[in-house]
Amino acid sequence: MPLAPEQRGDQSVAPSLVRYELLHVDAGTGARRGRLHTPHGTIETPIFMPVGTAGSVKALAPDDLRTLEAQIILGNTYHLMLRPGEQLIGELGGLHRFISWDRPMLTDSGGFQVYSLAEMRKITEDGATFQSHLDSAKHVLSPERSIDIQETLGADVIMAFDECPPSLSERSYLEPSLARTTRWLSRCVTSWSRLRSSLFGIVQGGLFEDLRKRHAEEICAVDLPGYALGGFAVGEAPEQMHAGVGFSAPLLPKDKPRYLMGVGTPLDLVTCVGAGVDMFDCVMPTRNARNGYLFTSQGKLVIKHARYAKDPRPLDPACSCYTCRSFSRAYLRHLFIAGELVAMRLNTLHNVHFYLQLMAEARRAIEADQYADFVKAFRARPTVVSE
Numbered sequence: 072m073p074l075a076p077e078q079r080g081d082q083s084v085a086p087s088l089v090r091y092e093l094l095h096v097d098a099g100t101g102a103r104r105g106r107l108h109t110p111h112g113t114i115e116t117p118i119f120m121p122v123g124t125a126g127s128v129k130a131l132a133p134d135d136l137r138t139l140e141a142q143i144i145l146g147n148t149y150h151l152m153l154r155p156g157e158q159l160i161g162e163l164g165g166l167h168r169f170i171s172w173d174r175p176m177l178t179d180s181g182g183f184q185v186y187s188l189a190e191m192r193k194i195t196e197d198g199a200t201f202q203s204h205l206d207s208a209k210h211v212l213s214p215e216r217s218i219d220i221q222e223t224l225g226a227d228v229i230m231a232f233d234e235c236p237p238s239l240s241e242r243s244y245l246e247p248s249l250a251r252t253t254r255w256l257s258r259c260v261t262s263w264s265r266l267r268s269s270l271f272g273i274v275q276g277g278l279f280e281d282l283r284k285r286h287a288e289e290i291c292a293v294d295l296p297g298y299a300l301g302g303f304a305v306g307e308a309p310e311q312m313h314a315g316v317g318f319s320a321p322l323l324p325k326d327k328p329r330y331l332m333g334v335g336t337p338l339d340l341v342t343c344v345g346a347g348v349d350m351f352d353c354v355m356p357t358r359n360a361r362n363g364y365l366f367t368s369q370g371k372l373v374i375k376h377a378r379y380a381k382d383p384r385p386l387d388p389a390c391s392c393y394t395c396r397s398f399s400r401a402y403l404r405h406l407f408i409a410g411e412l413v414a415m416r417l418n419t420l421h422n423v424h425f426y427l428q429l430m431a432e433a434r435r436a437i438e439a440d441q442y443a444d445f446v447k448a449f450r451a452r453p454t455v456v457s458e
């Protein structure tokens with residue numbers, strides 16, 4: 072039995088929907104400086120949202136995220152519905168209270184993981200049936216079920232249930248898929264209570280400009296608090312993605328937040344902010360950190376490399392995070408090689424700090440009408456640490 076509407080989500084905040092405030096558009100690019108007002112606080116955009124897959128940003132505690140000044144984090148509906156289940160989270164006061172995070176939060180629809188993780192999936196007009204990757208139990212995810220789960224979790228922003236086709240899909244596959252995603256949006260809107268969570272619609276269309284345009288018109292004809300671009304960074308080359316976002320982001324309404332789902336590398340973020348994207352999420356900084364791949368102002372650094380065995384320098388001399396202020400590359404390499412658990416935390420602290428600071432720098436560059444110079448300077452950085 073679904074929980075009654077008044078039992079859903081975080082009860083400690085007054086219900087209201089998110090509202091976007093466009094502060095400034097960079098004079099030389101499409102980059103936007105804005106604010107997203109939510110029931111759990113205001114987010115300065117453009118922003119990167121660390122991914123808290125199963126109710127935690129892996130290796131970090133909420134205290135770490137507050138120190139890093141993370142403004143909003145993500146939860147994954149697919150993972151949370153399977154374990155521990157949205158009913159349990161709802162009964163314990165909603166996702167904010169369950170994970171002890173009182174700042175804004177966004178949940179995805181679960182659709183993307185159904186397509187990427189689940190076994191034996193089948194998509195019909197009604198929705199997706201699939202087997203859990205955990206125990207092969209059969210589940211159904213439909214527009215109605217996805218919205219019900221997300222409202223029970225109670226995030227500030229919830230996402231429409233869509234199909235995310237591979238970006239290199241043929242037109243013949245995409246056209247019926249896009250039409251179904253539009254029909255699914257209508258069902259999401261019908262199910263959405265509007266009590267606490269704000270529903271964002273998702274524009275698909277692969278790399279076809281005309282399909283993106285047509286789908287943006289269909290999705291944005293539904294008046295929603297925000298819109299997202301889906302189906303990027305799912306197999307295409309970075310240059311193709313940058314071009315696709317370049318023509319897709321301006322198709323979205325100027326007075327609403329624009330969210331590019333599942334993107335990306337630091338270069339992807341810097342490039343797509345220039346196209347007018349406001350919000351990003353990606354597992355890259357956290358997953359790479361756990362694998363010892365670290366982003367620095369001098370390019371990527373692989374901490375396990377033997378040349379760091381006696382290196383007394385910080386990971387990134389230009390970084391002010393706890394890891395870089397406190398430890399040498401030699402120590403971080405030792406921790407990683409020895410499989411010490413704190414290596415995961417220290418590496419993740421650094422990578423998330425790098426992403427969040429990059430967005431803070433981007434915001435300052437937009438405010439100063441210097442975003443094109445900022446992109447140029449970023450592209451001139453080395454891609455790999457040279458020594």
Ligand SMILES: [Zn+2]
Pocket residue numbers: 386387390391392393394395396420421424
């Ligand atoms: Zn650092």
